[in-house]
Amino acid sequence: MGTENINILIADDHQMVIDGLKMMLDNQNYNVISEANNGQEAIDLINVNPLKYDLVLTDISMPLLSGTELCKMIKAQFPHIQVLILSMYNNAQAVKEAVLAEADGYILKNSGRSELLQALHRITNGGTYFSQDIVPIIYGQYQKQKVQDEKLNVLSPREKEILSLIVKELTSEEIAEKLFISKKTVDNHRQHLFVKCNCKSTVGLVKYAIANGLE
Amino acid sequence: MGTENINILIADDHQMVIDGLKMMLDNQNYNVISEANNGQEAIDLINVNPLKYDLVLTDISMPLLSGTELCKMIKAQFPHIQVLILSMYNNAQAVKEAVLAEADGYILKNSGRSELLQALHRITNGGTYFSQDIVPIIYGQYQKQKVQDEKLNVLSPREKEILSLIVKELTSEEIAEKLFISKKTVDNHRQHLFVKCNCKSTVGLVKYAIANGLE
DNA sequence: TAAGCTATAGGTATATGTACCTATTAAAAT
DNA sequence: ATTTTAATAGGTACATATACCTATAGCTTA
Numbered sequence: 134m135g136t137e138n139i140n141i142l143i144a145d146d147h148q149m150v151i152d153g154l155k156m157m158l159d160n161q162n163y164n165v166i167s168e169a170n171n172g173q174e175a176i177d178l179i180n181v182n183p184l185k186y187d188l189v190l191t192d193i194s195m196p197l198l199s200g201t202e203l204c205k206m207i208k209a210q211f212p213h214i215q216v217l218i219l220s221m222y223n224n225a226q227a228v229k230e231a232v233l234a235e236a237d238g239y240i241l242k243n244s245g246r247s248e249l250l251q252a253l254h255r256i257t258n259g260g261t262y263f264s265q266d267i268v269p270i271i272y273g274q275y276q277k278q279k280v281q282d283e284k285l286n287v288l289s290p291r292e293k294e295i296l297s298l299i300v301k302e303l304t305s306e307e308i309a310e311k312l313f314i315s316k317k318t319v320d321n322h323r324q325h326l327f328v329k330c331n332c333k334s335t336v337g338l339v340k341y342a343i344a345n346g347l348e
Numbered sequence: 349m350g351t352e353n354i355n356i357l358i359a360d361d362h363q364m365v366i367d368g369l370k371m372m373l374d375n376q377n378y379n380v381i382s383e384a385n386n387g388q389e390a391i392d393l394i395n396v397n398p399l400k401y402d403l404v405l406t407d408i409s410m411p412l413l414s415g416t417e418l419c420k421m422i423k424a425q426f427p428h429i430q431v432l433i434l435s436m437y438n439n440a441q442a443v444k445e446a447v448l449a450e451a452d453g454y455i456l457k458n459s460g461r462s463e464l465l466q467a468l469h470r471i472t473n474g475g476t477y478f479s480q481d482i483v484p485i486i487y488g489q490y491q492k493q494k495v496q497d498e499k500l501n502v503l504s505p506r507e508k509e510i511l512s513l514i515v516k517e518l519t520s521e522e523i524a525e526k527l528f529i530s531k532k533t534v535d536n537h538r539q540h541l542f543v544k545c546n547c548k549s550t551v552g553l554v555k556y557a558i559a560n561g562l563e
Numbered sequence: 564t565a566a567g568c569t570a571t572a573g574g575t576a577t578a579t580g581t582a583c584c585t586a587t588t589a590a591a592a593t
Numbered sequence: 594a595t596t597t598t599a600a601t602a603g604g605t606a607c608a609t610a611t612a613c614c615t616a617t618a619g620c621t622t623a
Contacts, residue, residue, distance in 0.1 A: 205420075289599055305579070315601075317601085317602050321600085323580080334519075334581085519610090520610075530572050533572060537570085548611090550610075
């Protein structure tokens with residue numbers, strides 16, 4: 134077997150780009166086993182035999198189905214397939230979309246062969262790769278996640294702990310036992326949670342917790 | 349208390365459309381609590397207080413961030429918020445995008461007030477609404493959504509309806525009033541839901557509903 | 564026809580949650 | 594040094610949910 138091979142599908146609406154990529158990957162342990170000229174073609178190919186592919190190398194702007202859309206579909210349906218997005222642009226929106234689409238990497242088309250190989254290496258080893266010049270852009274996206282986290286931060290540690298147990302379907306009494314405190318204390322925390330989460334019942338707390346990533 | 353209110357955010361880059369919609373929704377149990385002139389503004393508003401909103405009514409073509417992108421972000425980050433997309437066009441691509449973005453509904457701007465209200469009613473009761481003339485278009489892309497929906501299909505329509513209202517933080521009594529049935533009936537449905545959803549309390553029902561896209 | 568499911572509704576009893584209070588202690592912030 | 598806050602816990606009262614029952618009417622399916 135030797136070093137295991139990575140089976141790749143390339144999606145790009147310019148055949149020249151595909152050919153160039155294939156040459157770059159020649160003599161590496163990467164097999165380009167399929168090509169597609171747009172996202173739809175790519176997803177169709179994948180649908181035929183999803184397990185055949187380890188990684189998809191895709192352009193971002195393609196007719197019918199864009200690279201980010203393709204990525205979203207892949208991640209939703211075939212999460213074992215990794216996705217590296219190739220883009221002409223390094224604008225914030227495109228990167229943001231790629232990040233939201235859960236791409237494993239994003240590099241620019243003017244990247245050299247070495248950067249391509251580095252990105253592939255990192256990704257196939259379970260990591261991610263984003264071009265250095267777009268890292269600041271990603272940080273902008275970071276904040277958004279933080280906003281949610283910060284919301285949970287208005288809850289005290291104990292409140293978060295109790296909310297977490299509520300979501301696990303424990304009753305106040307069970308929570309009290311588990312934390313070695315009085316049921317009354319738990320109920321008081323619950324009351325405070327209502328105020329802080331701006332809701333009026335445990336149902337609202339559960340929704341809040343899920344919406345804010347506490348699970 | 350009466351029937352509970354639905355808090356709505358409207359996103360459209362034409363103030364006239366916003367004003368028109370507000371008038372259409374006047375005197376209904378819908379509160380338009382925020383307005384935005386593009387998707388970015390909308391998502392910023394939502395980020396400030398996600399739980400404030402029950403539903404977003406959005407145009408599809410807007411500067412900075414389109415309606416479908418907005419929808420995707422909402423569904424990814426705040427799945428409790430429902431989205432009804434308003435479009436000028438009924439072309440396949442736009443509808444497909446809306447479906448992929450997991451919009452709860454898609455209607456055309458030339459729809460009348462009654463269709464708008466019908467769509468809102470269906471959506472806020474846990475269903476979806478797509479203009480009749482675009483239904484055939486949707487079928488092609490339907491598959492993905494079905495996987496999740498099939499889980500919910502073990503629930504009877506009435507059970508789904510009641511589950512939906514439970515998640516909206518209504519008590520059994522309030523649900524009974526709203527549906528003109530006895531509180532006992534609601535409680536019986538609740539019991540059946542426990543069995544079908546394999547959980548032991550309302551907390552579990554809420555988690556099930558959110559996990560399966562019923563909101 | 565019989566069986567099964569859905570939706571309806573009632574009874575009874577208990578468990579749990581929710582809405583208000585007050586109050587103490589320790590720690591953190593002003 | 595004073596004020597706030599978190600975490601603790603108690604009381605009382607009421608609301609709501611949960612666990613069991615039975616039962617009927619309508620509709621679908623074997």
